[in-house]
Amino acid sequence: MSRVLVGVKRVIDYAVKVRVKPDKTGVVTDGVKHSMNPFDEIAVEEAVKMKEKKIASEVIAVSCGPAQAQETLRTALAMGADRAIHVEVTGPAYDTLQPLHVAKILAKLSKDEKADIVIVGKQAIDDDSNQTAQMTAALLDWPQATFASKVEKTGDGLTVTREIDGGLEVIKTKLPAVVSADLRLNEPRYATLPNIMKAKKKPLKKVTPKDLGVDIAPRIKVVSVEDPPVRQAGAVVPDVDALVAKLKEGGHI
Amino acid sequence: MIKSFVKLISKNNVLEQIRYASQALPQLSSEKYNIKRKTFGTIEPSDVGYFRSILGEERVLTDESDVLPYNIDWIKNCRGQSRVVLKPRSTEEVSTILKYCNDKRLAVCPQGGNTGLVGGSVPVFDEIVISFALMNKIDTLDDLSGALVCEAGCILENLDNYVREHGLIMPLDLGAKGTCHIGGNTSTNAGGLRLLRYGNLHGSVLGIEAVKADGTVIDCLRALKKDNTGYHLKHLFIGSEGTLGLVTKVAIHCPVLPKSVNLGFFGVKNFENVLKLYKSAKSKLGEILSAFEMADFDSIDCTVKNLKLPNPISEYPFYVLVETHGSDEAHDSEKLTRFLASEMETGLIVDGTVASEPAKMQTIWNLRESIAGAGLAGGYVFKYDVSIPLKNYYDLVPILRKRLGDKALKVFGYGHVGDGNIHINVTVPQYTKEVSSLLEPYIFEEVSKVNGSISAEHGIGFRKPMYIHYSKDQSALQLMKDLKQLMDPNGILNPYKVLPDAV
CATH class of the missing domain: 3.30.465.10 (Uridine Diphospho-n-acetylenolpyruvylglucosamine Reductase; domain 3)
Structure with missing residues (x-):
């Protein structure tokens, strides 16, 4: 049976309206409700399902971030992960933490924990990078099965269905491997009350990137973060002739 | 900001029109409920001309298809026969319209979002609809x-x-x-x-x-x-x-926006335990308790199946939704945890989930809020909204199930336990007088027996004036009638609603 490492990121909840900081260095996160990246939730669900199907022996959740990342890890534990590792990154270092750093951390932990499968969400909804799975696979020199919409254990490997333009692609991979979860892979469960209570007592280990020997000096500089342009207000025209005239005036027809 | 409000509203109206156009029309209220038109004036072309002179062409709707959505309520229970919709933009315009209508004895029906459940917001005959959609500043x-x-x-x-x-x-x-x-x-x-x-x-x-x-x-x-x-x-x-x-x-x-919000959704074994849980929530959660709602198995089952919404927990005879609003996350979650731990121990909560993430809370609230519309997908719904003392709160649901037998698809109850207010929905393939007569006035008599209210929050509207006496004494009704006479001597404001003809 395999050991599964699943990466979870704490992001601004998708129901919250995101605001750009006045100095355009990023977005406002203070006092804003956060939750687990929805794609990572799908990744956790898949890992827990693997355990329920006895494909996996243990599920380890990992999150990189400030102290509050532990809340996200508790959510993963409540969903069914067995233990958690909090890689503490705070303050300015967290502001500049990039997919390459996270990939290095996940790669190192995969080796340390002797994981056979790494599952992460295909991207985080805050920076939309879509790089961590791919970089982790490259660093480990493992096969990668990205954008998975179905994962099955076949023989000593995985058969993964991927959503690609205009259809589905089915690939087979040996283990160990890195998988990234797409939207339709599963529907994440709500943690039940008994499991929420149990999660409070499950082991959670705290480490730092330094402990893991990972240099988190930024490689990319964020130049500016800006709001999308405000959509122009529409106008109501009295009849078709006026509409046609307006369209002509605007050079659309 | 104001401009975007206008845009939103006009978009909503278009959607509504499309929605109505795709559905079969309900029966005319006047025929369905056998109502006689009162002696009001009838609208002449000159009246429409006058309204156009004060509102302009665009804010006086007379085209049949334009007027139709304003004639039908959203539960497809009532259909009026209005031919004119007026859309004033200011208090002065409303005043001018009413003065004219009062002088000419033309009846009017005010309409907001038309989401009422007792037919109060749609005309019965040819009352002029005054829509407030453009007064949105x-x-x-x-x-x-x-x-x-x-x-x-x-x-x-x-x-x-x-x-x-x-x-x-x-x-x-x-x-x-x-x-x-x-x-x-x-x-x-x-x-x-x-x-x-x-x-x-x-x-x-x-x-x-x-x-x-x-x-x-x-x-x-x-x-x-x-x-x-x-x-x-x-x-x-x-x-x-x-x-x-x-x-x-x-x-x-407007109260302050709570800094900390938690939502729990629980499975409960029986109604008695729902009440015990309510008592416990009041004392253990105290000042942070902001909602305590219940729904029975069929309410949730019908919503999950008809609207294809996810149920975050397994199936239980009763569901309870508890929300907290507070100012300190740590304090609130500690309180909630203690409440949960203790009530899981006692068995009042069999299972459930809690969320503090806005997206998850929305999913849970959405399930609760969608119950009201879920029954419609199965055909016609008789909706009742009554206040009943908590010890009798759920009694009517099993009684009605027995009384209706297989004449009803489902009888389910849900509502605001904290306010002693239960919504009872009876779903049937289509409206029939037979089922109607089994329900009314029976339900109101039963509610009256336990000193409840036949309308907790939906109002009296068009559907219940004849039953108002089950909840109001003759002395009170007489004073209501006197007030009506004083403020609207010609009775042009929303006629056929609220007060019965004979008091």
Whole structure:
């Protein structure tokens, strides 16, 4: 049976309206409700399902971030992960933490924990990078099965269905491997009350990137973060002739 | 901000028109309920000409397909025969319209978001519909006192989004928030999901501007918490469903936006345990408890199946939703954890889930809020909204199941336990007089026996005037009639609604 490492990121909840900081260095996160990246939730669900199907022996959740990342890890534990590792990154270092750093951390932990499968969400909804799975696979020199919409254990490997333009692609991979979860892979469960209570007592280990020997000096500089342009207000025209005239005036027809 | 409100509203109306066009029309209310038209004037082309002269062409709708959506209520229960819809933009225009209608004895039917459940918002015969959709401007918001002053046609959800930007929330929340108007909420004294915490509109509405039948504008629009100067006239317009005057502006008190919100959704074994859990929630969660709602198995089952919504927990005979609003996350979650641990121990909570993430909480609330509309997918729904003392709260549901047998698809109950208010829905493939006569007045008699109210929050509207006596004494009804006579002597305001003909 395999050991599964699943990466979870704490992001601004998708129901919250995101605001750009006045100095355009990023977005406002203070006092804003956060939750687990929805794609990572799908990744956790898949890992827990693997355990329920006895494909996996243990599920380890990992999150990189400030102290509050532990809340996200508790959510993963409540969903069914067995233990958690909090890689503490705070303050300015967290502001500049990039997919390459996270990939290095996940790669190192995969080796340390002797994981056979790494599952992460295909991207985080805050920076939309879509790089961590791919970089982790490259660093480990493992096969990668990205954008998975179905994962099955076949023989000593995985058969993964991927959503690609205009259809589905089915690939087979040996283990160990890195998988990234797409939207339709599963529907994440709500943690039940008994499991929420149990999660409070499950082991959670705290480490730092330094402990893991990972240099988190930024490689990319964020130049500016800006709001999308405000959509122009529409106008109501009295009849078709006026509409046609307006369209002509605007050079659309 | 104001411009975007206008845009939202017009978009909603278009959607509504499309929705109605795709459905079979309900029977005319006058035929279905055997009502005779009162001796009002009939609309002449010259009347339409007059309305056009004050509102312009675009704000006087006379085309049959344009008028149709204003004639039908959203539960497809009532259909009126109005041929004219007026869309005033200001109090002055409402006043001018009413003065003219009063002089000519033309009946009017005020309409907000048309989300009412007792047929109060649609005409019965050819009453002129006065739609408040274009009166959607926000006047002022005092973020220190929390007083919001706005026009009657503002959509509740838009107001909530607006005041949230200023660290406040609207004191009421209901399933129809995306469509209903604050003027309609006020006129019907709408209750909703957080009444338990923030009280009803008689408390949170600070002031009202309304227009009487003869066009007189009554200005009670002070945004004061305390104002004991003479009779509290604003209360006459709260809950009188547009029969004493048309609300044009509202001053309302908005509580502060809670910093910490938690939502629990639990499975409970039986109704007795629901009540025990309520008692425990009141004492263990105390001041942070903001909602305590229940739904029985069929309510949730019907919503999950008909609307294809996810149920976050397994199946249970009863479900309870508990929400907390507080100012300190650590404090609230500690309290909640203790409450949960203790009630799981006692077995009052069999299973469940809790969430503090906005997206997850929305999913859970959405399930609860969608129950009201879920039955419609199966055909026709008889809807009852009654207040019953808590010890008898759920009694009627099993009684009705037995009484109707296989004549009903489903009988289910859900509602605001905290307010003693239960909604009972009876779903049938289609409306029949037979089922109707098994339900009415039977339900109202039963409610009356336990000193309940036959309408907790939906109002009397068109559907219940004949039953009002089950909840109001003759002496009270007579005074209501006197007030109506005083304020609307020609009876042009929302006729056939609220008060029965014979008192």
